[in-house]
Amino acid sequence: MSEVNRTDPGKRRARLEAVAPEALEALEADAEETGPLPELPNVEADDEVRMRAAPNPNGPWHLGNARMGAVLGTYREMYDGHLIVRFDDTDPETKRPDLDAYDAILRDLAYLGFEPDTVIRASDRLETYYEHARELIEAGGAYACACPQEQFSELKRAGEACDHRDRSAAESLSIFEAMVDGEYDPGETVLRVRTDIEHRNPALRDWVAFRTIDTPHPREAAADYRCWPMLDFQSGVDDHLTGVTHIVRGIDLQDSAKRQRFVYDYFDWEYPEVVHWGHVRTEEYDVPMSTSSIKERVDAGDLDGWDDPRAPTVASVRRRGIRGEALTRALTALGTSTSNVDLSMSAVYAENRDLIDDAADRHFLVRDTAEGDAEDGGGAVERRVVDGPETGTPPVHPEHEERGRRELPVSDGVLVESRDLPANGERVWLKGLGCVRHTSDAFRFESRDLDLVRDGEVSVVHWVPADRPRRVRLRTPDGDVEGYAETTLRDDAVGDLVQFERVGYGRVDAQAEDHTVVYYAHR
């Protein structure tokens, strides 16, 4: 072996090829087939990789939630597996489900590029949870506890059992039935899983499995239930019953697996493989990436909706013309490590640019922002064009001459961004038209000789005919920008992706009578 190690790698490879070609093949295949995501553990053990995405339908997805869809969907493709969407809607009060969110989430998932094989709702399955609770009580795995929350918490910290822990299974069972029948008030009594009250990790000690909630569930089918399971119980039972082989979820549920194992042990079930990922952050939005704070701002009218470009949501980036595939690629590139990660939107934009550049027809947009705002053009200014041709004819797409050229009339003058206005007496190249010299109140046409551009003698700028310019409202994550585009933008279909040259890509969102709304994607 040491002799082999002293040999140089090239020779070693040749040697290995001679001795054991199949081993070499395996070695090299290993190195090359690095998929978008790391391999799931122990996939050989099961006939089929079955996973579940378990969103709480208390709102549409933000970019962090989207990671769930992107990663699970991609894994399903990698393994030709089975994807269950299970709505964990078992809290009608604190994290009250939003009836519109069920479909919104499925739409968000579809946008990311994935269809679930199965869709279920926890709130349809209460009877199943009750049955397993009864079985667990009878097996000695759970007991009804009437301790006030504070009091139990103290005992738990001290590692001491409460009096209720010794109750007989029969007594606990009858109390549980009364809970199911709605005979207890919230806070009066709960069902606890009997784990190990002295467990060195206090997070695992006798956790609550069921509690009473008087607020009716928003779904009519579940509105009569008062006794609701907690996530760890519900999710644990469902994972087993639906044959989940791999759980992939956030780091906040790290201890869940350990808690649920106690239940699994009572039932003699085998716990699925688990992968936990860290939190996703993104610094590019002012709105925090949390369902509740986005919801607050939408309700307060600070945001126009979940798809407001300022919101870090799936609906927002979709409306801006970012393909779901771009988001999925960027999100899966984050991997599944347990450390926290920053999602950089530039990664999403880079993926998207790659996907849409070919399809996006070119247009000019002259932004008409306040004077001095040089970043956004500095305001539109109008100039007559003297002694020039009738029209400018920039291509629809520089790499696709076959898509034709735009015909932009110049006889009524042109609009340019004041940032692009050359000093008096200086020249500038109006893209698709030619070189003009600025004569304080006009542009005097000089030449159509492209060598001026090629030699770098004049800078090239975009412009818009002053004749019937199309008003545009460009909606960006940093706020709205007004401007003027060439008239024909009026004819673009809603949903079309465009590139405003030297400004950036966007998606035509609406065609009003006198203006077009475009959502800005990225540069």
Next chain:
RNA sequence: GCUCCGAUAGUGUAGUCCGGCCAAUCAUAUUGCCCUCUCGAGGCAAUGACCAGGGUUCGAAUCCCUGUCGGAGCACCA
């Protein structure tokens, strides 16, 4: 207070399990050049990282210990 987890360039990631092929991969970002009638696309190049300190070893990003920093849980939220 108790328990668990993590740390590779601005960002993400590969490599860590099984130490040597790693003066560390790829993408993105930034910058420069080429090309292009866009600040887009395309091409080329440059920039930039193993949290710190000890230990083991001929050899440590990789193994061990300590520390630092960060995250999570200890809810009748998910």
